[in-house]
Amino acid sequence: xxxxxxxxxxxxxxxxxxxxxxxxxxxxxxxxxxxxxxxxxxxxxxxxxxxxxxxxxxxxxxxxxxxxxxxxxxxxxxxxxxxxxxxxxxxxx
Numbered sequence: 001x002x003x004x005x006x007x008x009x010x011x012x013x014x015x016x017x018x019x020x021x022x023x024x025x026x027x028x029x030x031x032x033x034x035x036x037x038x039x040x041x042x043x044x045x046x047x048x049x050x051x052x053x054x055x056x057x058x059x060x061x062x063x064x065x066x067x068x069x070x071x072x073x074x075x076x077x078x079x080x081x082x083x084x085x086x087x088x089x090x091x092x093x
Contacts, residue, residue, distance in 0.1 A: 001051045003042050006033070011091040014039035017059050017070040020046055024082040025069040031084055035093045044068070 014032070018025035020043040032039050044055055056066060062078040063070045071079045071087065079086050087093075 001042065001047060001055070003040050005040050006038065008036045008038040011037040011093070012074045015072045016041035017044055017055065017068060019044060019068045022068050027082045028069045028071060031087060035091060037091060
């Protein structure tokens with residue numbers, strides 16, 4: 001599975017589950033880049049079928065509707081969708 005790492009300042013353990021064609025996913029990635037924070041992400045739609053099934057189980061745990069983007073912070077908080085103010089608040093930015 002291809003999990004990409006984006007270096008930056010540490011603001012917790014951030015994992016972004018995204019789709020490569022999703023405008024809201026792109027906006028979330030851009031916000032994280034603008035904030036300069038470190039995070040990991042995976043484009044779920046580009047995974048092999050068996051990897052995709054495994055990742056979707058993780059996404060569904062956090063987000064039963066399985067919508068994107070799904071941002072998991074410190075394995076304790078989840079923000080679904082492009083919610084700039086919520087993301088900034090959660091990351092104290």
